[in-house]
Amino acid sequence: MKVLELRGSNAEDSLRLTFVGAFEPKVALEDALEPFLQATERYSGGWMPEVVSGKRRRRYSRATFWNALEERRGERSTGSYFxxxxxxxxxxxxxLxxxxxxxELNIMATVQPLSFFAEAERCLQVMELLRAWASHYPVSHASAHSVADRGAADAPRFGRDxxxxxxxxxxxxxxxxxLNVFGPKLVETVGRERMLSTPAWRVEELPNGSVLLVTWPTIVDLASDEARQAQARAHVHLRPDLDYATVLRTLRERSAALAPVQPRFHPDVAPLLSRVVDGVAIHERQRKIAGFNAYQPPEPSEWRPADAALPPDVDDPEAAREHYGDLAEHLVALMHTKVPSVFEATxxxxxxxxxxxxHEEFPRVFERRNIDAHAVPAIGAYLGEVLVSRxxxxxxxxxxxxxxxxxVGRRVWxxxxxxxxxxxxxxxxxxxxLTQLYRVAERHRS
Incomplete structure (x- = not known):
């Protein structure tokens, strides 16, 4: 069954929900998970799960959910995906x-795009969902936040190994x-009175002693200066050892780093840089774009004027050309699984x-002697074959x-x-x- 996939971690920001709690092991699993299912079905709204997966994917229903858990059941754990x-x-x-x-009951949900939650009502539903989960399951900590800003905050390491x-x-x-749910242990560490007096948009004590805290009405405004000030005020209130100006400066720096930057890449390498940027973690993406906007690739030096070309010095030129083709096939053999387009030589x-x-960091990962002996000849021959055929x-x-x-034209490459x-x-x-050399050769072929 085909499902939507997240567009990498990078194309658009997403909402990330995390919940780590416990459930009562002495009751039937169906009863233990009923609050989870009820809350999810009631409050997930426009992002309600449609497919559930154990060892295979099925349309979501209560029956298929239990099938999925049974399929993945082991001696100590089970789980499912939605x-x-x-x-x-x-x-x-x-x-589980x-x-x-x-x-332990561990939930993680990622909804893309973050802009889906621009409406205040959808944000309220997220709050009620986390509130319902935290009211039924003892929780240590739960949150809902931007994936990009989580990355900028180095979550969940926060600077630790x-x-x-x-x-x-x-x-x-x-x-x-x-959005935060602080479990009883965290609440007591901070002090319940201090926790409940946090200057935030919503602070609510839950029946089991946890505290729900929301800094701002809507998450899509998270990077605005007003929302950052609210976030900083809440943080330094809960951590009096922190300095407000320092926390706010860090948050503003994160907002600046996440602000959209329009790509203006050098045209000869724009196709490649766009691919590279797509593979960068979303919280680093805008800085990478800005860096690549300033990047000027060195002009290719691997050419001579046509009238300075070296003459053939082989006994059988046709056999030599066939050898170049064979070498190029080595690259096809090496890359075809991960790069199917390599067959096309375009x-x-x-x-x-x-x-x-x-992506593979090939020059760093593989042994230099193998690169020089095998990869370089195959790459050079493949590049030459594309220059010939295209x-x-x-x-x-x-x-x-x-x-x-x-x-090619008035140059030899x-x-x-x-x-x-x-x-x-x-x-x-x-x-x-290779992209740049081809583009320059194309430009000088006439």
């Missing part, structure tokens, strides 16, 4: 742990999100190859690969030299991209 087939996109997980582990963050969890007020496939090498180029074979040339430069480092994948 999706939608219509906008907005939803990815939601429910995890059983004895001898602590009886991974092991420490796993061990300690949210054991103190590291951050005040848009300008677009060059960009796809560029991005894949960048720009009407002609191979001028040479005994040494680094001297082999492709004549040295694809194996380019490949050597390209594979020097991860930065070289951008500075010496």
């Amino acid at each position: 999706y939608r087939t219509h906008w907005p996109t939803l990815e939601m997980s429910l995890g 742990s059983f004895s001898p582990l602590a009886p 991974m092991q420490t963050s796993i061990r300690d969890g949210f054991d103190k007020i590291y951050e005040v999100f848009w 300008p677009e496939s060059l960009t796809d190859v560029d991005y894949q090498f960048w 720009l009407g180029g002609q191979w001028i074979p040479r005994r040494k690969l680094e001297e082999a040339q492709v004549l 040295l694809p194996f030299v380019r490949a050597h430069h390209y594979m020097r480092s991860c930065q070289s994948l951008l500075d010496c991209s």
Whole structure:
């Protein structure tokens, strides 16, 4: 069954709900989860799950939900996943742990786009959903917040190493999100009276001793200066050891970092940089765009005027050209699973190859001797074959690969030299991209 998938972590911001609580292990699981199901069905509104998944996906119903849990049932845990087939996109997980582990109920939901919650009524439904969950299940900490701003806050590590963050969890007020549920232990750590007097848009004590705190009426305004001031006031109230001016400055810096930046990439590498940007974490994306807007790739140096071309020095030029084709096939064999377009040998496939090498950090990860012996010849030959097939180029074979040339218009290009430069480092994948060389060669072919 086809479901909507989140557009990476990067294309649009999303709402992230997190809930870590406990359930009563002595009652039937159907009874224990009834409050979860009732609240989800009542308050999820326009992002209600439509598909539930255990080992396979089914249309959501109570019956298929229980089927999913049974399919994934192990000795100590079970869980299920929820999706939608219509906008907005939803990815939601429910995890349950059983004895001898602590009886934990762990919920995470991501709804994309964040703009879906521009209406105050939808934000109120999120508040009521978290309130209902927290009223029925003992909770340590729960939240609803922007995925991008969570990333900017380094959640859930908050500057700690991974092991420490796993061990300690949210054991103190590291951050005040848009919506927070602080469990009784956190409330007592801060002081119940202080917690309940927090200057925030909504502060409510729940029946089990938890406190629901919402900083601002709507989450889409989170990065506005007024909302940041409210967030800072709440944070320093709960953490008197913090300085208001410092907290507010940090929040304003986060807002500035998340402010949209219009891409204005150098046209020769724009297709590649757009792909790279799409792969960057959303909280870092705007800064990356701004950096790439200022980026000017070095002009390709791997060429000579046509009248300075080296003449062929091989006994059988046709066999040499066939050898270049065989080398290019090595790249196809290496990349075809992750880059299906490599079969087409087009300008677009060059960009796809560029991005894949960048994504894999290929020059850093693989051994230099293997890169030089196998990857560089395959990349150079593939680049040369694209110049031949798409720009009407002609191979001028040479005994040494680094001297082999492709004549396009009034220039001869040295694809194996380019490949050597390209594979020097991860930065070289951008500075010496296959995409750029092709575009420059195309521009000078007449």
